[in-house]
Amino acid sequence: MQKIIVFLLFPLFLQAQKSKDTFSPEEIRADMAFLKKKFEKIHPGMYYYMSREAYNKVYDSLYNSINQPLNYLETFRVLSQLVTNVKDGHTNLRYDKKRFNKKNAKFVPFYLRKIDKNYYLALNYSADSTIIRGSEVLAFNDEPIGQLIQKLKVFVSSDNGNEHVKDYYTLSAFPTYFKRYFGEVDSIKISYRLPKNDTIFYKKVACQTNVEILKIDKKRYKNLNRPNLSLKILDSVNHIAKLDITEFTMSGKFLDFSNQKFKRVLRVRFKTIKDIKVEHLIVDFRANGGGFIPNISRFLKYLSPKPFTLVDTLALKKKAYFTLFKPYYFGPPLTMWLGFMKREGEFMYRVNKRNDKQKPEKQLGYRGKTYFLTDPGCYSATTFTLNLAKDLGIPEKIIGQQVGGASWGSFAVNWQDFKLPNSKFIVHTPLMKISHNLPNNINKDFFLQPDYEVNRNREELLKNNTSVVDFTVEMIRQSKAIRER
Template sequence: MKQLLVLFFAFFSLYSHAQKQTFSVEEVREDMAVLKRKFEKLHPGMYHYNTKQEYEKIYDSLYNSLTQPLSYLEAYKVLAQLVTAVEDGHTNIRFDAKRFNAKKVKYVPFYLRKIEDRYFISLNTSQDSTVVRGSEVIAINNERIDLLMQKLKVFVSSDNGNEAVKNYYTTGLFPNYYLRQYGEIDSVTITYRLPYDNKILRKKLACLNTGQINKLSETRYKAFKRPNLSVKVIDSLNRIALLDITTFSMTGKFLDYGQNKFKRGLRNSFKKIKKQGIEHLIIDLRANGGGYIPNISRLLKYLSPTPFTIVDTVAFKKSAYFSIVKPYYITPPLLFWLWFPKRKGEFMYRVNKGNNNQQPVKKELAYTGKSYFLTDPGCYSATTFTLNVAKDLGIGQAFIGQTVGGASWGSFAGTWENFKLPNTRYVIHTPLYKITHRLPNQVNKGFFLDLDYEVNRNYQELIKNNASVIDFTVDMIRASKEANQR
């Protein structure tokens, strides 16, 4: 009986800790110290973008600002700044699953789009259908929208502090970021104007869970779906087609670790492209956040006439060794050491020596026409990897759209460590590898991908639900063909 009581109180203590509502100054400071210490041990990009002096200045400022107990969300806002100050898009801070049940928690039921300095409803997933797409948002719960968005940007991690990425995610994932700022609420009051109307309206909208939002979205915006690896002929006369790649991750149902579903889907897409005799292929990578690195090679094999290599070096911190290869693996830790024979400072790394380890596909499926890549700030990780290697290989007549999210040199990715902070229990998602792209020709001169044409989103595009960047590219191809025929 005594043992049962001990177990009960131990369980109750753990449950109470998980549901704790406030944290002392000492507890938050302890979490800050643990977070910083873990980053310095594990993160291959710690002090890569932000110097140690700059980071410690932010750390000290936050440390000294703590004078009284903090709520769960107040602690989040402090700790999130230490995460985003690393300035790496693969590094983030997450709520403990016990705190917010992803399926049950209620979200603000609409999404936004920023056009110039104004914010508009891009998707209305509320139960009130009168707040139509294209309505301009002026305030939410009496808070000016521009001031609110500045608050939310603090939560967004981006490579080298990419401002375009911060705008992209705080609007495109607005419900998620609003939850981080204000927690779960039952309803929200929106101040807005309908399209082409100066009259200011106010409406109270009920917040909904993910299932309810998805159901409404499926009903209202079914036509907005972009099936991955789909091929659409846009202009049969000029032989122009669009290949839509929304993700580089695509697995089958049964242990598809090698993502052969993606491989098969890609092959089928290029069969269609070949059958249709396409001469101008627009590859739409907008909103593609990345995925499985081998799928980069699979795509480029259809486009490159020559052999190529995509990865130059892979490195990690020596101090992260047993986070990558767990001690209980027994044999692998001993062998893994041999795969990374080079040392430089605190890093272990290996170099891919050859430039030809990826061979183009057979001629009957190889695409030999002209290609054009569409981009936006949602292009990250494996996607910016693809874009930069393609540009360096001379693939692509033009790169068109908006600034991409990921750096040109490479990224911190590959394998991750998720660790919990001892008091607040926030989960910190940390990359462990530094992966550098193989770019021997050094075609790209900027920190981010150099675009040939910048095409931003506009209000008419939002209202009509089309893509101005696709229209721009098609018009450019047609104009080029007409010029050649003169």
């Protein structure tokens, strides 16, 4: 009879575990210890940007502060600090998918932008279209916006604690980070001022699902979208065109794991660039968070006048070897050991000895002048591309804002997602350290800096123009006029 009762009650026990809302201090501390031990074992960037001593101080302070049970969101905030203090942009903490990533989950319908010291509405996906772009946002749910943004930054991971990146993503992904802090809400109160109006308005608006947001986006902000690999002529007289690369990923519908679609579309674009005789090519990388690494060389082959190699070294922790190459895989656990022959401390390395593996495109290679547009959203494969291009001497100028990723390389390539034992939060962790091949060592900055810093402004929120594009086009026109005098 006892066995029958246990059998009948077991599903109820599992359901109770899934819907657990509160965690004891012992459970939270156990998750903290598990997380730290796992990072020390497999994360190639653990203690790279933050020393072991400094990290331990953060860990001990959080560990000792937990003296009472915490709810689901409070626990998430605590554990997030252990993740973001690794100071790696590829490392993050996520909710249990079954709980908070529901298909019809609702999000705050606003995206923001900081200009000088104030915050403005960049996109409004609420049903109320009278809250226009460029309105100054003062508060949400009566909490001052500056104070709220500081709270949300705890969730943003960035290379070496890059504050520009933390500001950028907290605002450009405001609905996501708001949800991580407060959970899902049905509505939100916004306090704001309309442009050229000192009156403070207060409105309560309904939150929206992703499906609802996409419908409004197509109607309200169609002209603001930048399709990946889109090409546009900006000035036919001066032969100026702009190529948008919003991500280094574009795959076809049928198991296109190697991104052949990106390769095909890119070739079509450079054929057009050649046919219309573009002399000045602006490549807009803004908000490009990265993608498929082989697409870097596919792109740079059209611009580079000489052969090049992408990677200088690949490294992983010895203790992470069988996490990456599973013992039950056939072949890789044995063969890959030979590919990482160099040993140094807790790492094993693969070193590239040749610097000319990628050959320039002969038929459609572009030899005109190139200008790159950047912002803190440039990360991972994009930072890789920008630094390698600068080392090759490709861009005439880089215009915009400091990029988000480190110049030397990143912790990336392969990942493991592991689950914490009590809270069930998912930790996204890179397994390799990849160093860019930069033999000329032209860039001395830890984060690639623009030649001309051009920040976003309020006018472009009101008029839907783009200040950095306008600046670059005008700079090209003036330089041509000077040469023709």
